[in-house]
Amino acid sequence: MAMLQGKERAAYVQNMFDRIAARYDLMNRVMTFGQDQRWRRFVIRQTQLPTGGSLLDLATGTGDIAFAALHADPSARVIGADFSVGMMLVGQKRPNGSVVRWSGADALNLPFPSDSFDAVTAGYLMRNVIDIPRAFAEQMRVLKPGGRLVLLDTAPPPDNLLRPFILLYLKYGIPTLGRLISGNPDAYQYLPESTQKFKTPEELAALMRAAGFVDVAYKTFMFGTTAVHWGAKPR
Numbered sequence: 001m002a003m004l005q006g007k008e009r010a011a012y013v014q015n016m017f018d019r020i021a022a023r024y025d026l027m028n029r030v031m032t033f034g035q036d037q038r039w040r041r042f043v044i045r046q047t048q049l050p051t052g053g054s055l056l057d058l059a060t061g062t063g064d065i066a067f068a069a070l071h072a073d074p075s076a077r078v079i080g081a082d083f084s085v086g087m088m089l090v091g092q093k094r095p096n097g098s099v100v101r102w103s104g105a106d107a108l109n110l111p112f113p114s115d116s117f118d119a120v121t122a123g124y125l126m127r128n129v130i131d132i133p134r135a136f137a138e139q140m141r142v143l144k145p146g147g148r149l150v151l152l153d154t155a156p157p158p159d160n161l162l163r164p165f166i167l168l169y170l171k172y173g174i175p176t177l178g179r180l181i182s183g184n185p186d187a188y189q190y191l192p193e194s195t196q197k198f199k200t201p202e203e204l205a206a207l208m209r210a211a212g213f214v215d216v217a218y219k220t221f222m223f224g225t226t227a228v229h230w231g232a233k234p235r
């Protein structure tokens with residue numbers, strides 16, 4: 001996987017998520033020691049979605065962020081979009097699965113009109129896309145002026161005293177859990193590898209600003225290994 005680039009990499013990612021879909025939610029809960037849903041609730045608070053507002057949850061997967069939005073405001077209009085149909089099929093079978101409007105979509109070429117959404121969220125998308133500026137341009141395009149983008153992703157382990165332990169967890173802990181829980185050790189080899197190669201939170205914030213987002217800020221969680229970024233489309 002480390003060698004794959006461009007469209008080959010995108011096809012690998014799409015196929016990988018189709019394969020791990022069935023155990024994806026359980027694996028997330030275990031791997032993050034039950035913290036991941038708290039981060040998704042934080043993501044929803046950062047959207048500042050108006051009551052009954054429209055939200056596009058990109059890379060929705062099994063819909064965790066989409067469901068968190070509906071939990072916070074059942075009148076919200078939530079579209080969950082992803083290029084892995086396998087992940088969305090698992091999400092559709094969850095309680096209230098039919099309330100989310102599921103849409104097959106590539107984040108680099110969104111099938112939505114410009115200026116349509118009050119907020120866009122994306123959980124664990126930006127580490128996977130093959131063209132970050134293009135993904136930001138699409139997110140900017142579909143947001144209404146003043147609309148907010150909120151991202152959740154892993155971050156490379158920061159340089160601190162815990163770094164050796166975090167590296168051990170990434171190298172051995174996560175692939176072992178992946179083998180035991182999901183039966184897909186290669187997918188959970190990809191997660192630590194792509195995390196270590198991903199942008200630092202500051203670098204990602206700089207790319208958001210370069211894409212034209214304003215009021216960009218971020219907060220890190222779990223010893224700096226997870227980050228939530230937010231910003232707005234200029235009015």
Ligand SMILES: C[S@@+](CC[C@H](N)C(=O)[O-])C[C@H]1O[C@@H](n2cnc3c(N)ncnc32)[C@H](O)[C@@H]1O
Pocket residue numbers: 010013014017058059060061062063064065081082083084087105106107108122123124125128129
């Ligand atoms: C780790 S899952 C995250 C699911 C969910 N957002 C969450 O918080 O758990 C990443 C998702 O990103 C999707 N994805 C990756 N690249 C994509 C792209 N270019 N367009 C659409 N979806 C993409 C994958 O199919 C996968 O379902």
